[in-house]
Amino acid sequence: MIGPTPYSSQQLANWLAERVGFEINVTFSRAMGQPVRGQRKGKQWELRLHRAFEQAPEDVLESLGRWLRNGRRSKQACERLDQWLEETIYSQRTPRKTARRSGKGEVYDLDDSARDLWDSFLESRLAPDQRPHLEWGQRQPSRSRGGLRLGSWDAHTNRVRLHPVLDDSKVPYWFVRTVLVHELLHAAYPPIRDRGGRWCPHHAEFRRQERAWPDHEKARAYEREHLPKLVRAARALGRR
Ligand SMILES: [Zn+2]
Incomplete structure (x- = not known):
């Protein structure tokens, strides 16, 4: 388990780095336009994520890791990410707040x-x-x-x-x-x-x-x- 939410950017960076095998620097933003922005600089990933990722379920973070490793080739991971982004960010809700x-x-x-x-x-x-x-x-x-x-x-x-x-x-x-x-x-x-x-x-x-x-x-x-x-x-x- 990554730990109780919300995750700090450092926690998330460490957790992802362990899976991906690169150094990762995570910053959170509230920008809606591009909820996931990654730039690779040599051995380091600069990752800008929407704040909702602070409370993302673990399988979404797994998918994010797979996407970082394999890009669009990870079809299932991309689909899971897209689906979660659609549910939480595009509809402006965080998982915590969604009513049953x-x-x-x-x-x-x-x-x-x-x-x-x-x-x-x-x-x-x-x-x-x-x-x-x-x-x-x-x-x-x-x-x-x-x-x-x-x-x-x-x-x-x-x-x-x-x-x-x-x-x-x-x-x-x-x-x-x-x-x-x-x-x-x-x-x-x-x-x-x-x-x-x-x-x-x-x-x-x-x-x-x-x-x-x-x-x-x-x-x-x-x-x-x-x-x-x-x-x-x-x-x-x-x-x-
Ligand atoms: Zn299943």
């Missing part, structure tokens, strides 16, 4: 959907007070062109959030539930560190549990087939 949203959507109720999982599929791994809060993300148009993050689990707030594009009668219930299960498994089988000290959210035990879910393969096929449609629908959200 409801799991009751227009079509699907996430609390209903999870009710039977706690004692069956999740085998009581999450005591009632450890169960994540379940919520739908805000119905607003996404800026994403390629991928789409259909769900997320925030370890700091223990919240599972599903993308509102799934709250649609055209999306099958079993698919929504499989996305929900994936995120709940993150809470039940939290990330572990690999031998290099890096956090792995999708470690072997996680994958094993995920494969044990009966609709897992079917859902992967569904996602492959329907992702472009979902991305388009997400871009049009709230405009209908």
Whole structure:
């Protein structure tokens, strides 16, 4: 863990430097135009970050580290960063301040959907007070062109959030539930560190549990087939 938020620029710089293998100098700013600005000067990175990074969840910082190491080649890391920036900075909210949203959507109720999982599929791994809060993300148009993050689990707030594009009668219930299960498994089988000290959210035990879910393969096929449609629908959200 990097430590309790807010992180100081020095803490964040040290934490990132350890992962990236360069010296890093971090300054925070409130400028909205470019929330992440990096300049490499020899062996040193000058990193200017929006203040919201003081409270960024750890997986976002991991993504930032991967982006520093590999640039745009880290497709997943870039997507995670983009998604988080969109949620927190572009909508002018910090994670702390976001009010809890409801799991009751227009079509699907996430609390209903999870009710039977706690004692069956999740085998009581999450005591009632450890169960994540379940919520739908805000119905607003996404800026994403390629991928789409259909769900997320925030370890700091223990919240599972599903993308509102799934709250649609055209999306099958079993698919929504499989996305929900994936995120709940993150809470039940939290990330572990690999031998290099890096956090792995999708470690072997996680994958094993995920494969044990009966609709897992079917859902992967569904996602492959329907992702472009979902991305388009997400871009049009709230405009209908
Ligand atoms: Zn995951």
